[in-house]
Amino acid sequence: MLIIFQGSIFKTTDIVTKKGTGTIMTKSIFFKEAALEDLPAIVDIYNSTIASRMVTADTSPITIESRISWFHEHSVNKRPLYLIMSEQEIAGWLSFQSFYGRPAYESTAELSIYMDSRFRGMGIGRLCLEKAIEISPQLGIKNLLGFIFGHNLPSLKLFSKFGFEQWGHLPGVAVLDDEERDLIILGKKIAAPAKTNKM
Numbered sequence: 762m763l764i765i766f767q768g769s770i771f772k773t774t775d776i777v778t779k780k781g782t783g784t785i786m787t788k789s790i791f792f793k794e795a796a797l798e799d800l801p802a803i804v805d806i807y808n809s810t811i812a813s814r815m816v817t818a819d820t821s822p823i824t825i826e827s828r829i830s831w832f833h834e835h836s837v838n839k840r841p842l843y844l845i846m847s848e849q850e851i852a853g854w855l856s857f858q859s860f861y862g863r864p865a866y867e868s869t870a871e872l873s874i875y876m877d878s879r880f881r882g883m884g885i886g887r888l889c890l891e892k893a894i895e896i897s898p899q900l901g902i903k904n905l906l907g908f909i910f911g912h913n914l915p916s917l918k919l920f921s922k923f924g925f926e927q928w929g930h931l932p933g934v935a936v937l938d939d940e941e942r943d944l945i946i947l948g949k950k951i952a953a954p955a956k957t958n959k960m
């Protein structure tokens with residue numbers, strides 16, 4: 762796999778293949794820094810996940826206005842917000858957020874991945890985790906966190922495949938449709954990039 766960084770765009774040669782009813786779909790996936798004008802699409806994708814009660818603790822759609830300050834908390838050099846692009850379509854987004862907002866946690870970040878319904882189940886989440894781990898050292902991140910509901914088994918399984926371990930378990934802290942749900946905190950220690958000896 763070849764990864765090229767050009768400005769705010771990560772390009773990848775990865776092709777995502779999905780076998781459906783006798784057909785094969787191939788998609789070229791790349792990542793680019795989100796701009797403010799992308800916020801409506803970001804919010805739409807987020808809102809599309811609410812009804813499943815699997816991904817977010819929001820129980821009703823959020824507004825674009827409510828996410829403006831959240832958008833500006835991101836920065837490409839420390840806490841980026843990337844669009845996941847399939848050709849010229851926005852397939853989803855990937856966000857790094859500071860944990861707890863205190864200086865002592867500067868090297869710890871929370872990772873969030875949200876996919877458009879048309880692109881779920883195609884292996885793009887795996888690619889996102891791979892890239893997030895790869896670029897974390899460049900962002901000064903030593904600890905990468907994922908906050909996942911205990912009943913979201915596919916996401917828990919995916920994160921565990923990439924070496925995330927359970928660092929916390931908050932039983933019954935979320936109430937979704939009158940049912941208490943657990944929150945699992947997954948964490949991964951990010952290795953510092955290897956130093957090369959200069960001749």
